[in-house]
Amino acid sequence: MEIRTKFYELLSHCIPPTVILKTITEGVVSQVDKTLKAEIMHWAVLYEV
Structure with missing residues (x-):
């Protein structure tokens, strides 16, 4: 609920x-393993549209 607020x-x-x-997205990507960065960016771009 805090995040929604x-x-x-x-x-x-x-x-x-x-x-x-x-x-x-930038904050999450800077804290995850290199192998997850591409997938996170993929989903961020998909939902940005």
């Missing part, structure tokens, strides 16, 4: 969803 707060302050997704 933070998403709604960002959206209510007119932060575009694409910016939110890009920021989260």
Whole structure:
């Protein structure tokens, strides 16, 4: 519920969803193993559209 609240707060302050997704993706990619990076980027791009 905390994450949902933070998403709604960002959206209510007119932060575009694409910016939110890009920021989260960059943060996750920087913390995972090299083998997962391509798959994470694939799904991020798929949902960005």
